[in-house]
Amino acid sequence: MKQLLLAAALLSTVLVRAASPEFYEIRIYHFKTAAQLQRVSDYLRSAHLPALHRQGIKAVGVFQPIVQDTADLKMYVFVPYKSLEHFHQLQSRLTRDAQLQAAGKDYIDAPHDQAPYARLETILLQAFSGMPAMELPKLTGPKSARVYELRSYESPTEKYYHNKVKMFNAGDEIGIFRKLNFNAVFYGEVLAGSRMPNLMYLTTFNNQEDRDAHWKAFSADADWKKLSAEEEYKNNLSKNEKFFLRPMEYSDI
Numbered sequence: 669m670k671q672l673l674l675a676a677a678l679l680s681t682v683l684v685r686a687a688s689p690e691f692y693e694i695r696i697y698h699f700k701t702a703a704q705l706q707r708v709s710d711y712l713r714s715a716h717l718p719a720l721h722r723q724g725i726k727a728v729g730v731f732q733p734i735v736q737d738t739a740d741l742k743m744y745v746f747v748p749y750k751s752l753e754h755f756h757q758l759q760s761r762l763t764r765d766a767q768l769q770a771a772g773k774d775y776i777d778a779p780h781d782q783a784p785y786a787r788l789e790t791i792l793l794q795a796f797s798g799m800p801a802m803e804l805p806k807l808t809g810p811k812s813a814r815v816y817e818l819r820s821y822e823s824p825t826e827k828y829y830h831n832k833v834k835m836f837n838a839g840d841e842i843g844i845f846r847k848l849n850f851n852a853v854f855y856g857e858v859l860a861g862s863r864m865p866n867l868m869y870l871t872t873f874n875n876q877e878d879r880d881a882h883w884k885a886f887s888a889d890a891d892w893k894k895l896s897a898e899e900e901y902k903n904n905l906s907k908n909e910k911f912f913l914r915p916m917e918y919s920d921i
Contacts (some may be wrong), residue, residue: 689795690802691749692856694868696789696862699741707775707784708743713918714770719765724757726744727804729853729921731913744818744913746853746870746921749804757791776871793868798837804921805851809874811915812872816853816872817879822863822907829865832904833857834868844891845871847877850882863907 699705712730720728729746736742747754762768769776778784795801807814823829836842836855845852850871858866873879886892895901915921 679739685693688751689797689800690854690857691752691755692793692795692854693747693749693755694746694791694793695745695747696791697743697745697785698787699743700786702741702786704786705741705743709785709916711772711775712743712745713916715768715775717918717920718771719762719768720759722765722767723761726750727802727920730796730916730919731818732916733911734815734914744911746765748854752902768841789862791861791868793854794859794860796833796842796855796857796867798842799839799852799855803852805853805872807851807872807874809878811917811919813875814872815874815879816870816913816915818868818870818911818913820863820866820868820907820909820911821905822866822909823904826865828904830905831866831901833867833905835895835901836887839895841892841895844886844889844895847891848885848889850886863909870887 671849694737697705697708699708709730717728725747727748729744731744733742749758821832823832842852842855851873853870853872855869856867858864858868871882873882902919
C-alpha cells in the first residue's frame with residue numbers, strides 16, 4: 669500500500685509539473701540605423717542563439733516587422749523559460765559561456781559611443797493555463813512569406829484584465845483559435861512591461877492571404893459570436909495593438 673501511495677504521489681507531482689505554465693521573455697531592440705540592426709542580427713545568429721541552445725532552450729524566435737518604421741527600426745526576440753528560476757539563472761550562465769563571449773565579442777564589448785542599439789525593451793510573460801507551453805507553428809510556406817501576428821490587449825483596470833484572461837481560458841477563446849488552426853505560438857499574461865494591465869499572444873500564417881482568411885473565419889464563427897456576446901465578458905478590452913512580423917531565416921520559430 670505504501671508503494672502505491674508513493675507512486676501516486678510521484679505521479680501527481682509529475683502531472684503538476686507538466687501543467688506548470690512556462691514564462692516568456694520578449695526583447696524588442698530599437699535601432700537608429702540599418703547597420704545597428706545588422707550588427708545585432710549577426711550577434712543573435714552566430715553567438716546568442718547557439719548559446720541559448722546550449723542552455724537547453726531549443727526554440728528561440730527572432731522577428732522583424734514586415735514594414736519597418738525607418739525612424740525606429742526594430743527586432744523582436746522571443747525566449748521561452750520553464751520557470752522564473754530558469755529565467756533568473758540564465759544571464760549568469762551566459763556570462764560564464766566562453767563560446768558566447770568569444771563569438772559575441774563585437775556586440776558584448778561594444779564601446780559606449782558605438783552602441784549596437786538605441787534602446788532595449790523587455791517584456792516578461794507567464795503562459796495562460798489554457799496553453800501552458802508554447803507550440804511550434806505547423807506552417808508549410810517559406811519563411812520569407814509568413815505573417816506572424818503579435819497582439820497586445822490592454823484592459824481598463826486589473827479586474828477587467830483578469831476577466832479577459834478568463835475569457836481566453838475558461839471561456840475557451842483559445843479553443844476557438846485552435847479549432848480554426850491559427851497556429852498560435854503562445855498566449856501570455858504580461859507580468860512586467862510598458863503596457864499594463866496587458867496580455868499578448870502570437871498567431872502565425874503562411875502568408876497575408878492566409879492571415880486574412882483565418883480572421884474572416886474567426887469573425888463569422890458561431891462559438892466566437894456566442895462568447896463575445898456574453899454579458900460577463902463585456903468591456904474587458906480597452907486597446908488592441910497588432911504587430912505584423914516575419915521570422916528571420918535563422919529563427920527557430
